[in-house]
Amino acid sequence: MKLTYKGKTKDVYALEDGNYLLKFKDDVTGENGVFDPGANTVGLTIEGVGRAGLRLTKHFFEILQEKEIPTHYVDANIEEATMTVKPATVFGKGLEVICRFRAVGSFLRRYGMYAEEGQPLDAFVEVTLKDDDRQDPPITEDALDMLGILTKEEYAVLKELTQKIANTVKEELAKKEIELYDIKFEFGRLADGQIVLIDEISGGNMRAYKQGEYIEPLKLEQMMLEN
Incomplete structure (x- = not known):
């Protein structure tokens, strides 16, 4: 097993069979704790958040598998906080795709002249470049195409998958009377060029609320997976 990438919230190892192993950590992104x-940036460490994130990720990826929505998921080992995945290449140096159901966070910071906090949004899809130095700037479909990061045809697939997956997660949360405000995804291409969901679907990637109260990532996992 060879370490190929050390990330903020997980490390990536290459396996001998050509697949990859993701090792989930207890670090989450944020600022000033x-x-x-x-x-x-990594803002804080929450004990158990790695396994919790993986447990929820496994839960959602297996639901997507049943719906025949393409992902890189192979299997997961909760005890070891690891997930085996198919090899996939990212777009450019990496994109983040956010689907928003309510106006909060950076959407509100940017568009606060027109948007009110918490106002409903219709599964709004926003793409940002993974670029820490430039604070992950948003990028449009035209710019993605012109810069050779992905084609307009690929963008259409990306957008459709984002909305389909986000709505699946939203429906699952709603079963526990939890409302999804926004969620962040990453996508990649498999060897055959197919666009698939990669990375994770955990509490650390979304904002979820119950009766107007924000739910911390670890608490969200407990609420979602309790019987």
């Missing part, structure tokens, strides 16, 4: 799924 406050969790923020959109931040590009």
Whole structure:
């Protein structure tokens, strides 16, 4: 097993069979000790958040598998906080795709002249470049195409998958009377060029609320997976 990448919230190892192993850590993104799924620095360490994130990720990826929505997921080992995945290449140096159901976070900071906090949004899809130095700038479909990061045809697939997956997560949360405000995804291409969901679907990647109260990532996992 060879370490190929050390990330903020997980490390990536190459396996001999050509697949990869993701090792989930207890670090979450944020600033000044406050969790923020959109931040590009590790803000705090929460014991058990790695396994919790993996447990929820496994839960969602297996639901997507049943719906025949393409992902890189192979299997997961909760005890070891690891997930085996198919090899996939990212777009450019990496994109983050956010689907928003309510106006909060960076959306509100940017568009606060027109948007009110918490106002409903219709599964709004926003793409940002993974670029810590430039604070993950948003990028449009035209710019993605012109810069050779992905084609307009690929963008259409990306957008459709984002909305389909986000709505699946939203429906699952709603079963526990939890409302999804926004969620962040990453996508890649498999060897055959197919666009698939990669990385994770955990509490650390979304903002979820119950009766107007924000739910911390670890608490969200407990609420979602309790019987």
